Amino acid sequence: MTLKWNDRHERRITWALLSSLVLMLSVVMVPVLTEETNNNDLKCDLLGDEEVESNRERELLQKLTPLTSLSFSTDVQEGQKKYTYKFKVCGAAGNDTNGGLVQTEVNKETVIGRFNETHIYNGTDWIMLVYKQGDKYNNHCSKEERTAMVMISCLTGTLGKNFHFIGEERGKEKNCFYLFEMDSSIACPKVDSHLSLGSILLIVFFSLVAVYIIVGFLYQRLVVGAKGMEQYPNYSFWKDLGNLTADGCDFVCRSKPRNEPAAYRGIGDDQLGEETEERDDHLLPM
16 A cells, blocks of 8 residues: 555656756747747838838837727717727727727717827827827818827836726817826836856756756666665765764864873773782781
């Protein structure tokens, strides 16, 4: 019964070590896969021809990639009318295939901005995403096309939330716009984390220790055929490490030679003088 339990226990240890090795390899591969995923093209089309598009704007759009899978909406009450604004980053928010931000009222949908005419810029802790070529005004702003502006503010710990309507600027003849705001950690400044030399050395040390234990255990188990505690690499050495350490400390720290005779010695028989024999014959009566 004990032998079977030991075999099961050893098999579990072997599988645990194999799983740890696979996990270490997967951690190395994840950044490569993530980089390939982030290089996918977005649907947003920046203003101007592709040859003259700004590299800075392309980088900012690439930064918004995690938000493309999310949809946002907000309800606004204006008098007797209720509007619902729907927004998507580089995606269709409504029925229009290019409508990145739309306004719905009952069954009527108005495109506020289309992502095939996108402009983007940023500051320290915010990003402004602009969709142009929306539906034209009926009476305001010289009947020009609508424009949607979404300010994405920095908020750590969240991918995207708090999408809400700020207001509409239509009291002028040109350059009218709808302004929205939302929060996301995407807009937060990048914090440079530099590892110190000591941290790097510790990471390398513990990584080497882990590889040493895992590879050594598998070698002892699968190649040598060791069982029980003998499966650990250099088991006899680590078992005697305490005695070796004690010997080393004894050799380094002892102030006197080990073979120096002790200060106190016992008296040997050869050092005793001859015992005088006492005669008491004269005490006997004659």
